[in-house]
Amino acid sequence: MIDLLARKALAWAIVLFAVSDRAFASDEIDYGQVEIAIAAVGEVTADLDYGEYLAGECVSCHAVDGPKQAQIPAIAGRNREALIRAMVEYRTGFRKNKVMQTVMTTKGNEEIAALAAWYAAKER
């Protein structure tokens, strides 16, 4: 019985350590690394058709003709560099928002470049 409790306590200690370690790591993001990642996206030649295809995932929240909810910012017609910066900040975890961090975990440099170019070219 005591052995079981001790094992449970140990398991919890490991879980808590892992969680706190992650939280600590994401608070310690060096913006220099974020700048390097942003510059790398800027090097990519953007494919507008690919951007339009990928934007299919975004419209449910960021409708092209304006966001559907007040908490969701409009992104159509925004400056391309600012869009790249925001997306990379979410991907690196520098900018914290559970939804957008999750959306950006599946986006590589080509995807971010294509999305930024397509949204920047859209009318507001």
Ligand code: HEC
């Ligand atoms: C489930 C809803 C949802 C989806 C899907 C979604 N977003 Fe977002 N997005 C948000 C919310 C909410 C915010 C504001 C987050 C914050 O406060 O930082 C946001 C913020 C952003 C911003 C920053 C805007 C600013 O003014 O700072 C960009 C850029 C962006 N999203 C791009 C995208 C792209 C590109 C996609 C598709 C690949 C996408 N989002 C999909 C909800 C969503």
